[in-house]
Amino acid sequence: DRGKARAGYPQQFGQPFPQAAAMPQMGNTGPFPGTVTSPGGPPAPQDKSAASATAPTKDVEPGPKVYAEVGFGDIFRQFVLLGWTAFGGPQAHIALFQKIFIEKLNWMSSSLFMELFALGQCIPGPTSTQVSFAIGLLKRGVLGGLLSGMLFQYPGLLMMSLIGFGAEKVDWENGAFKGFTSGLGAVGVALVVGAAISLSAKTAPDRETKMLNLIAAVVSYMYSSAWIFPVLILFGGIVTLIRDREKPVNEAPGDEGIQSYGMGKAGGMCLIIIWAAILVTVIVLRTSVYEYEGHARGLYWFETFYRIGSYIFGGGQVVLPLIIEQVVQYQDVCDSAGICVRKPDYEIYPGGEKLIGKGDPNVNSWMTEAQFLAGLGIAQAMPGPLFNIAAYLGALIASRAGVNALVGIAACWFGMFAPGVLLIFGALPWWGEFRKLPVYRRALPGMNAAAVGLVVAASFSLYDKVRASSPFPDTAVAIGILGFAAVEIYKAPAPAAILGGGLLGIIGWAAKIRWIAG
Secondary structure: OHHHHHOOOOOOOOOOOOOHHHOOOOOEEOOOOOEEEOOOOOEEEOOHHHHHHHOOOOOOOOOOOOOOOOOHHHHHHHHHHHHHHOOOOHHHHHHHHHHHHHHHOOOOOHHHHHHHHHHHHHOOOOHHHHHHHHHHHHHHHHHHHHHHHHHHHHHHHHHHHHHHHOHHHOOOOOHHHHHHHHHHHHHHHHHHHHHHHHHHHHHOOOHHHHHHHHHHHHHHHHOOOOOHHHHHHHHHHHHHHHHOOOOOOOOOOOOOOOOOOOOOHHHHHHHHHHHHHHHHHHHHHHHHOOOOOOOHHHHHHHHHHHHHHHOOOOOHHHHHHHHHHHHOOEEEEEOOOOOEEEEEHHHHOOOHHHHOOOOOOOOOOOOOHHHHHHHHHHHHHOOOOHHHHHHHHHHHHHHHOOOOHHHHHHHHHHHHHHHHHHHHHHHHHHHHHHOOOHHHHHHHHHHHHHHHHHHHHHHHHHHHHHHHHOOOHHHHHHHHHHHHHHHHOOOOOHHHHHHHHHHHHHHHHHOOOOHHHO
């Protein structure tokens, strides 16, 4: 109240200062702190010692940063369109999340976001998908996580399902289509480059973390096996854990934008147990109970994709070689000179392509190699996770087997995504406690630096892929440069820049700008 404020009890400090009556007075109290008014004269300076006793210091420590309070409506508004514009693969998705939810909307701290990214790299499943679920979960609990994750998935799921229905009728070589996808991919890579630069600056401030960032980038670029990502992150954590073993641990993190961890630790453990129980059950049923015929075919498809989704770390590029080995069966064919080549089984037997998916003992492939590669190309041009290729594969596999395509889509898509979603929902309640431990806080700088090194490597590997697959390679690079400038310099919205890149790609195709490629 006003009386207390005058008496020296400013509300913002909470501790009383000495009463005005205790200060030496030379007249009436002046209108400004540190002055008194002499009768009939201007304000006169007050004694400095008295002023220092009464005036609060201006060097007040700033309070904790306040992050946005997020409701279900906020999650819906941001993710309902994001799922349609998230082109470029998992690393581009992470860059897009960083731009929108950290830099623009202030939903959580940058360090917390990098922890989520590292966590997604260290547990099986598609990383960008897991982060999309985790963002909603940390803001509005389990329902918020389901809302954000499904809104991020459904556009790619819908489009890849429809394409799977008509896979054999799609003109994959259409020039306008290839120009559009080339432009989308070029700007998607530009977003990854921007994220690599900004995240490296934040997570690698000293010599050791810079070196970890470099090592992770080089190794992950050269070796993209399924186990390399968690190993690099673990290595980074061990390095800073040893380096900082004698240093006092940073204060336990505040909320950093966290509103919920979802279900409790008991519920999280139940989800992890359910994931393991499903994995064991479907493997046993497939290998020892059912034959590949009739309704059991759906079980075979679900088991294949659930098993792959349960031991893949990182993103879709890692899982693709494993999928093709499951859906297309290869055999070694040797000539009289002893030179052997691997061929799909349907190419070895006369009329084998017509036997695909029919349960013939000689032809165990579920589709042709060309159909898989065509689906891979279109999946990379679609928004959302690359794992959505499972919907395309499911529709095509079921159609070739004479089964309703919706059965194939459900078996393959849920099989691919279920392990990662169950594990991220199960891990987050335990992670909420684990992240406060001193050992984790010491390891965290190295883990984050190594995780961002994976983004750096993705910048180069994705550049290679976009340039190699474009009908006008140099023009695609120019589109990527324009996209980078639009987002990083002129602060254009990332989704708008991505779509703009697609339009520039169509213009490049229509104007026949192939001569620029030299």
